[in-house]
Amino acid sequence: MPAPRNRPQPPGPAKVVIALDTATDPQEAVDALFATDNFAAGTLIGQWAAKAMAGKEPIIATLDLAPGITVGAQRHNGFLQGMGLATGLTGTTTDLATAKEVVCAQDTHGDQTEGQTAMENCLSKNANINLVYTINEPAAFGAYTALKNQGKDKDVTIVSVDGGCQGVQGIVDGKIAATSQQYPLKMASMGVEAIVKFAKEGVKPTGYTDTGVTLITDKAQAGVDSKDSTYGLANCWGNK
Amino acid sequence: MSSVQSTALDKRQGFLKIVLASPILGPVAALLLASIFFAFATPRFLSGDNFSLILQQVMVVGVLAIGQTLVIITTGIDLSNGMVMALAGVLIASFAAQKGINPFLSILVGILIAMAFGMLNGALVTGIGLPAFIVTLGTMNIAYALTRIYTTSTITGLPKELTFLGDTFKIGGTAIANGTILMILLYAVTWFVLKYTAAGRSVYAVGDNVEAARLAGIKTNRVLVGVYTFAGLAYGIAALLQVARTGVGDPQAGQTSNLDSITAVVLGGTSLFGGRGSIVGTLIGALIVGVFRNGLQLMGVESTYQVLITGILVIAAVSVDQLTHRK
Numbered sequence: 214m215p216a217p218r219n220r221p222q223p224p225g226p227a228k229v230v231i232a233l234d235t236a237t238d239p240q241e242a243v244d245a246l247f248a249t250d251n252f253a254a255g256t257l258i259g260q261w262a263a264k265a266m267a268g269k270e271p272i273i274a275t276l277d278l279a280p281g282i283t284v285g286a287q288r289h290n291g292f293l294q295g296m297g298l299a300t301g302l303t304g305t306t307t308d309l310a311t312a313k314e315v316v317c318a319q320d321t322h323g324d325q326t327e328g329q330t331a332m333e334n335c336l337s338k339n340a341n342i343n344l345v346y347t348i349n350e351p352a353a354f355g356a357y358t359a360l361k362n363q364g365k366d367k368d369v370t371i372v373s374v375d376g377g378c379q380g381v382q383g384i385v386d387g388k389i390a391a392t393s394q395q396y397p398l399k400m401a402s403m404g405v406e407a408i409v410k411f412a413k414e415g416v417k418p419t420g421y422t423d424t425g426v427t428l429i430t431d432k433a434q435a436g437v438d439s440k441d442s443t444y445g446l447a448n449c450w451g452n453k
Numbered sequence: 454m455s456s457v458q459s460t461a462l463d464k465r466q467g468f469l470k471i472v473l474a475s476p477i478l479g480p481v482a483a484l485l486l487a488s489i490f491f492a493f494a495t496p497r498f499l500s501g502d503n504f505s506l507i508l509q510q511v512m513v514v515g516v517l518a519i520g521q522t523l524v525i526i527t528t529g530i531d532l533s534n535g536m537v538m539a540l541a542g543v544l545i546a547s548f549a550a551q552k553g554i555n556p557f558l559s560i561l562v563g564i565l566i567a568m569a570f571g572m573l574n575g576a577l578v579t580g581i582g583l584p585a586f587i588v589t590l591g592t593m594n595i596a597y598a599l600t601r602i603y604t605t606s607t608i609t610g611l612p613k614e615l616t617f618l619g620d621t622f623k624i625g626g627t628a629i630a631n632g633t634i635l636m637i638l639l640y641a642v643t644w645f646v647l648k649y650t651a652a653g654r655s656v657y658a659v660g661d662n663v664e665a666a667r668l669a670g671i672k673t674n675r676v677l678v679g680v681y682t683f684a685g686l687a688y689g690i691a692a693l694l695q696v697a698r699t700g701v702g703d704p705q706a707g708q709t710s711n712l713d714s715i716t717a718v719v720l721g722g723t724s725l726f727g728g729r730g731s732i733v734g735t736l737i738g739a740l741i742v743g744v745f746r747n748g749l750q751l752m753g754v755e756s757t758y759q760v761l762i763t764g765i766l767v768i769a770a771v772s773v774d775q776l777t778h779r780k
Contacts, residue, residue: 280757320756325607325703326695330510334750337503338495351607351705358700362621379607452606 229411231418233400235284245407245418247400249426251287251374252294252304254393257428257437258372259295261391262344264434265370271296271344274317274335276328276356278348281307285348288374292346316342321352328355336363347373350380350389357388376429378452381445384429391430391439398450399424476722476730479773480737483720483766484744491748498748501627508633509619511717511743513538513698515636515736516691517710518717519643520571520684522735525718527660527680528727529578529585533570534688535710536596539703541567541692543600546608546702549615556614564689570596571685575678593711600704608702618697632694639690643732656680661728716763717742720770724778741766 232243240246262271275292278285286307293299298312309318317335321327328347332355335342345360347353353373360366366388373380376394383389407418428438429445491498517534524531545563548554554562570592577588618632647653658666659676667673695706721738723730742763749759 277756317750317753318755319750324705324708325701326513326699326706329699330746331750333506333510334747337497337500337506337747338751338753351703354607354701355699362619 227411227415229408229417231404231407233404234397236421238283240421245404246421247404247407247424248421249395249400250304250423251284252291252302253423254374254395254426255288255291255293256295257291257393257426258346258374258391259292259297261295261428261430261434261437261439262292262346262370262372263296264437265390265432266344269343271298271314272339272342273312273315273344273346274319274332274339274342274356275309275315275346276319276321276331276348276352277309279320279322283307285309288348289346292372321348321355323349323352325351325355325358328352329359330355332356332359333362336360336365343369345369345371347371349373349375350377350383350392353380353389353392354383357383376427376445376449378446378449381429381442381449384431384442384445390432391428392445394427394429394445394448396424396426396448396450477734477737479770480721480734480741484737484741487741487744487748491744491751495748495751497751501625503747503751505621505627505629505633507740507743507747508636509630509698510747511739512630512632512636513691513695514710514713514717514742515739516639516687516694518714518721518735518739519639519732520687521711521714522718522721522723522730522732523643523647523656523680524585524684525715525723525725526656526727526730527677528663529677529681530589530715530725531574531585531681531684532589532711533574533593533596534589534684534691534714535707536593536600537567537570537685537688538692538695538710539705539707540570540596540600540603541689542696542706543604543608543702543704545692546611546615546696547604550608550611550702556612560615560693563692564686567689567692568682568685571688572678572682574685575681578681579674579677604702604704607704609700611696611700611702615693616697616700618694619700620697630698632697635690635694637736639687640732640736647732652676652679657728660730713742716767719767719774722770722774724774725771729778738770 230243231245233247236246237243275289277289286309287304290302290310293310293312294302298314299310302310316339319331321331345356347356350373353371356371357366360369370390373389373392376392380392410416427440430439431442433439520534521531541563545559548559549556574588574592577583578585618635621628621630655671655676658671659673663673696702717739718735720741721734745762746759
């Protein structure tokens, strides 16, 4: 029996799709994105490092993620731009920029063991490296172990990105000098709130929401906003 | 006079034959050529400290590859070794640093757990007759999951007994890590066992033709379970080396170690068809990977190209093996 014609039809299932943490390519494939600006995260540690080097000629090793991943390129390129070693970079490329100050660049997949091996080989290549950019804190800890084994941990500055609790502990312990802290839990909660709002009020979330990044360091530099490791530990994600 | 000459010539040809037939000739030549190339390409390659670093960088995969070699000689393959190592490493670190258990007891328990995984692999391969690939794919996932269930955090603050193998001592100004000495000792012992003991010869026999070995009176299942359990022992020791080298218990460790260890075995000239292979070749194979990674990085070659070259080397190695042993 056919349904009566004039019966009101229920509205079709309303849909909303959001992405957390990492942008889809293209970003418009989803309604809304809640993520950290990884380019800004890189820029912050770059700006901090430029001040912290205080006129010393930087000799840099970069311990990167892996080829073709946006997050890795955004942090790396942001760092170089923040350092003032590159200009005109944006967060839209997956190509790693370079500069003459970067004497060694190596993929680590964000892995501690690979970070250590890469740093050892970088030190064989150039024993005068004095600044190490790392894609995340596990890579930073690997770099620290390599430097410590060669008695260079006091002379080399390590900067990183992520700000998980184990990473911030590295700031407390003096292994990492500065890190850009991100807030994955905030990405999740803001995403869920947006969906609840959509379900209740029918307001669709759109565009990109930056969930923020804070520079964590115990060696604050004038002109670069930062918080200390106590703040970092109070706001970090993951197991303490 | 002429007969003396011809005998000498025969001897020389015999020697040449032995050298050419030797499975490690190819790997040794590749390692030497690569080293000579890098020595000319970058002035920093040829130093005692740099070689010592390469040894330290390959020691974990090198010891994993000892177990992998034996398994592959028996026509098997072990995908679980990296994850078993990660599990054992995390447990060793956690027991000693967090639970207050005696460090040596912690190490022993960790190694026993790795051996239990090896024995489980062997039991499933022989008992139910499952392919090693599938069995170890399963135990790889089980070990991975167990590690994550136990902890997702890196374990720090290890007692010095756990990091001793990562410490170095000086020989003529070059810092040598204790762990690399252990690795070389393990290779020497395994080489001796494979070459000069009945158990070692039966590993080859089982790998060459399991039915013939059985008819010759070899208890083939016992040999296979023994091989997988011994491999587990190697993975447990590799776990200790991994912990000592990095100074932490890392639940993320070993994610690509299974393929890295297979790469070392294949580059070392061991046949994936079983029955044929050299443990010394595996050490050379592991060193080839380490030398290329180090040398290319010193030359400033991008990481991606390092991976590309490793891939080409593997294909070249198995092709040479296949062509030289075509029946």
